Amino acid sequence: MKGTVIWLLLLLPLYFPGYPISSCMGNQIENLNRLIASRRSSNAPRPELWARLDDAGNSHDSPVYVGSQKGSMQADKIDKMPGQPEGVDFYHYAGYVSIDPVTDRALFYYFVESPVNSLNKPLVLWLNGGPGCSSFGYGAMQELGPFRVNSDGKTLYKNEYAWSNVANVLFLESPAGVGFSYSKNSSDYTVVGDKRTAEDSYVFLLSWLERFPQYKTRDLFITGESYAGHYVPQLASYILSRNKSTYRTIINLKGIAIGNAWIDDDICTKGLFDYLWTHALNSDETNEGINKYCNFASEDLVTKKADADTTTDQCNKYQSQGTTEMGDIDLYGIYAPICNLSAIKPGSDGNVLNFDPCSDTHVESYLNLATVQAALHAKATKWTGCSGVGWTDSPKSTLPEIRHLAKVIRVWIYSGDTDGRVPVTSSRYAIKTLQLPVETAWQSWYSESEVGGYVVGYNGVVFTTVRGAGHMVPSYQPARALTMITSFLQGKLPPGRPPS
DSSP states (O other), X not given: OOOHHHHHHHHGGGGOTTSOTTSHHHHHHHHHHHHHHTOOTTTSOOGGGTTSSOTTSOOTTSOOOOOOOTTHHHHHBOOOXXXXXXXXXXXXXXXXXXXXXXXXXXXXXXXXXXXXXXXXXXXXXXXXXXXXXXXXXXXXXXXXXXXXEOTTSSOEEEOTTOGGGTSEEEEEEOSTTSTTOEXXXXXXXXSBOHHHHHHHHHHHHHHHHHHSGGGTTSOEEEEEETTHHHHHHHHHHHHHHHTTOTTSOOOOEEEEEEXXXXXXXXXXXXXXXXXXXXXXXXXXXXXXXXXXXXXXTSSSOOOSSSOHHHHHHHHHHHHHHHHHHHOSOOTTSTTSOOOOGGGOOTTOOOOTTSOOTTHHHHHHHHHTOHHHHHHTTOOSOOOOSBOOOOBOOOOSBOHHHHHHHTTTSEEEEEEETTOSSSOHHHHHHHHHHTOOOEEEEEEEEEETTEEEEEEEEESSXXXXXXXXXXXXXXXXXXXXXXXXXXXXXXXXOOOOOOOO
16 A cells, blocks of 8 residues: 555545535645646656656757737737726736647736836736646736625726736736636647646747737746646746747746745645644644654655554554544635635625635636626636646656756745645745755744744745735735735845834
8 A cells, every 4th residue: 555645635625524625726625636646656757857858859949839929919908807996007918829720729818017117017927836727717816916806706806915016917827728728629638737838838928928029028037826836947947948049039037936835745745744733733643643654755655663554554544533633624724714605795895905715706706707708808618717637747846946946046935824735834844955055044024014924045045934824825915925026026035124
C-alpha cells in the first residue's frame, strides 16, 4: 500500500460534510486533489528538465503562431457591463486571442486599464490555479478586479481596492476549456498540462501585445495563487528562455509574485498537517501519529519504525482522524463563515470589506447571463468557475524554476495566514529548502495603521504574510493585499510602523 498522503488529499472534501463541494471553491479543492492523487513517481517529469522542449519536442527557438491583431483592440472594448455601478472611470476590454488557427483554440482575457496615469503604470498578468480554474471568475470578479457581484447575481458593486489602482491588470483564462476559453478540438481538453499551459500563455502574450502595442515595452509582472505556483514560475522561465531569440518580441518581464502557492507536493503536504495542529484543529495524538507514521519527504511512504503496510495503515488512520477532528469549516479560510444561501437577503448590496462566502455562487449566476456574455464578447456557453480538463504533465516541484528566477528577476512569495489548504507553513518550508541567506530580518508591516502581515527578505526572494487573509488573499483582506502588491511593484518591502 503506497501513496497514502496523496490519496488522503483526494478524499479531504469527503471529511467535511458541511463544505460546499458543489460550489466553485469546492471545485478548486477537487481539481487540485485530483491532480495530486494522479501522481506516480514513475511518470512525474523531472523538474530540472521540464522547460527545455515544447510539446512537439522543439527547442525554444522554434517559431510560434501570432495572427493579425488589426482592429481587435477597439473591437474588444467593453461599452458597459450589465448592472455596473455609477462612476466607472476606466477602460476595460475582453475577448479572445487565437492560439492555434488549425484547431481553433482560443484563450479568453479580461483587461483593466488603470483609471489614473495608465501610460506610466506596469502591466500585471494574473493567473488562477486549480489546475483548471478561472482567472476571470475568481481573480477578477472575487479578488482584485474592479467589480464584485451583488447577492442578486445580476448587479455589480465597486472594489475600491482593485489592483488596477496601481497597475494595468490582465486576467487570462487558461488553458483552453477553462471559463470562456475554448477549442474546437476536444482532445485539447484531455491532453493538456503544465507545458501546454505555459506555451499557450506565451503565444497569448505575444499576440495580445500585438493587439495592444502600447504595452510592448511596459514592465510586466506575473502574479497568481494556488496552483499558479506552477503556472507563474513556469511561464516566467519560458518567457526568459524565448526572449533569447532576437527575431521576436522581447517580453519585458520584471518579476513574479505567487500567493498561497502549491510549489512542491511533499513540502506542501507536510505544511498542511503541521498547520492543522499548530492552529488547534487537530489533537496532540493525531499530530504525533502523523509524524510517527507518515514520511512526507519521500516519493512514497516508507517504513519508519514498523512494517511498511502497518505504517501505511497507521498513517491512513491518523490522517483520517485529523480531518474528522476539524469539523465543518472552510479550509480555505479557517475562521471564515460557511456559505448559507438561505440566509442571503434578496437585493442586499455587497461590501468589499466584508468577506462573502457565497461570492462564487453570485459570480456563476452573473457570468451565465446572456447580456453579460454579450457585453464581454464571449461565446454563449455554460460558464463554470472550474473545469475538469485532463492534466497530463505536472512536475512535483517548481523549486528549480524559482531558484533560477530569483537570480534574474524579482520573486515574491506571499501567504494569507488563515488558509489551511496551502498554508503559510508550506510556503516557509519551501523557501527554507532554497537555503538563501537572510538580508532583511523578519518584521511586521502595516496597512491603514494596522499590522498587515510580516515580511522577511532573502537574497533573491521576499516572503510576506497577509494577516487575516485566507487562500484568496484579496477577497479576505483587500486593503492589505493592495498595500502588499503596491510594494512588490515598487520593488521595496511593505511599509513599516507609521509614525505615531
